[in-house]
Amino acid sequence: MRYVKWTFWIILLTFLFSFFHYTLPQHDIVRVVRVYEERQDFDWTGIFWANPDDQSTGLTNRDVQFIQTIRSNGKPMVYRNEDTGWRWPPYFKFDTANLQTEASDAISDKDAPEWYSMTHYGWRNELLSIFPNAVAIKPVAGPDARIIPWVNIVILATLAIILFMLWRMWVQFRERSIDPVLEDIDEASGAARDRARGVWGRFVGWLDTWKGKPRR
Amino acid sequence: MIRLAVFGLIVLAVAYVLVSIYSRSVRREKLEKKWDNEIKTGDRDAYIAQGMRDYDTGFRKKLIILVVIVPILIVGGLLYAVNFM
Numbered sequence A: 001m002r003y004v005k006w007t008f009w010i011i012l013l014t015f016l017f018s019f020f021h022y023t024l025p026q027h028d029i030v031r032v033v034r035v036y037e038e039r040q041d042f043d044w045t046g047i048f049w050a051n052p053d054d055q056s057t058g059l060t061n062r063d064v065q066f067i068q069t070i071r072s073n074g075k076p077m078v079y080r081n082e083d084t085g086w087r088w089p090p091y092f093k094f095d096t097a098n099l100q101t102e103a104s105d106a107i108s109d110k111d112a113p114e115w116y117s118m119t120h121y122g123w124r125n126e127l128l129s130i131f132p133n134a135v136a137i138k139p140v141a142g143p144d145a146r147i148i149p150w151v152n153i154v155i156l157a158t159l160a161i162i163l164f165m166l167w168r169m170w171v172q173f174r175e176r177s178i179d180p181v182l183e184d185i186d187e188a189s190g191a192a193r194d195r196a197r198g199v200w201g202r203f204v205g206w207l208d209t210w211k212g213k214p215r216r
Numbered sequence B: 001m002i003r004l005a006v007f008g009l010i011v012l013a014v015a016y017v018l019v020s021i022y023s024r025s026v027r028r029e030k031l032e033k034k035w036d037n038e039i040k041t042g043d044r045d046a047y048i049a050q051g052m053r054d055y056d057t058g059f060r061k062k063l064i065i066l067v068v069i070v071p072i073l074i075v076g077g078l079l080y081a082v083n084f085m
Helices: A002-023 A044-048 A096-105 A150-188 A190-210 B002-039 B044-057 B059-063 B066-084
Strands: A026-041 A061-071 A076-081 A116-121 A133-139
Touching: A026 A076, A026 A096, A061 A096, A076 A096, A076 A116, A096 A133, A150 B002, B002 B044, B002 B059, B002 B066, B044 B059
Parallel strands: A076 A133
Antiparallel strands: A026 A061, A026 A116, A061 A076, A116 A133
8 A cells, every 4th residue: 555655646746747847938058050940740749749720630740940059068959949829838939930030040159159048848858859849039148147937936836826725725615614514413413423424534534544644 | 729718718717716615705704703702792693694795795805806817917918928028
């Protein structure tokens, strides 16, 4: 039982972390090297690409814009540049063509590097041939520029507040709507109490098993 | 866009209902506690009923619509910030 519990929590936490790591915006300090466009065929890794409306009607390949960069640590990074539109993730990005223009205007070579902060989401994976999606590009002072992730701070804080409110609502609901009923049952009959308690008590006992307490 | 609008409005409507129920419940509990601890005289039920009537016609209850309005404004702001700034 203990291993089941641990496996469950590890899978859940890994899934949540991956989800946020993929979806939330991140910043790389990069030097833009080239922009290009390439025909892409999609298999199951299509879930890591944008999904325009006309693709859902059977389009299996299309041209995708890319931005080639060298990061401040010297390693290469290639971004795709695609509209998210009204779909997931909710970046509401429609300015792909503008971003491609800005990126091609930002090209610089090794001798006179110009550094930019590339806002993006998603993962680069060489084995799956998937690329993070660039969202915005802004000039920064140098390769050591530090970006404070305000957007992520606000989003995660808001989610925490929503979770806290849901928990408050549940506590309030239990206090006002479930507990009084159980108390009524308690008062109604001693014998019935044991049975009625039993349902809630068994549930609480089951909840406690998640915390490693022995079953009552 | 239609899909986002439909699902978004469903989620916001559920959030609105949940917050409304929660807010009412908190208000009633507050009134009950106030009568039990401070007032203690007169008709308890009438006092609570009057308090709930005040709440139903009050300004605080109307503020709950912000649960629907604020996310829509955020989407609008995001749309502007990402594409036109």
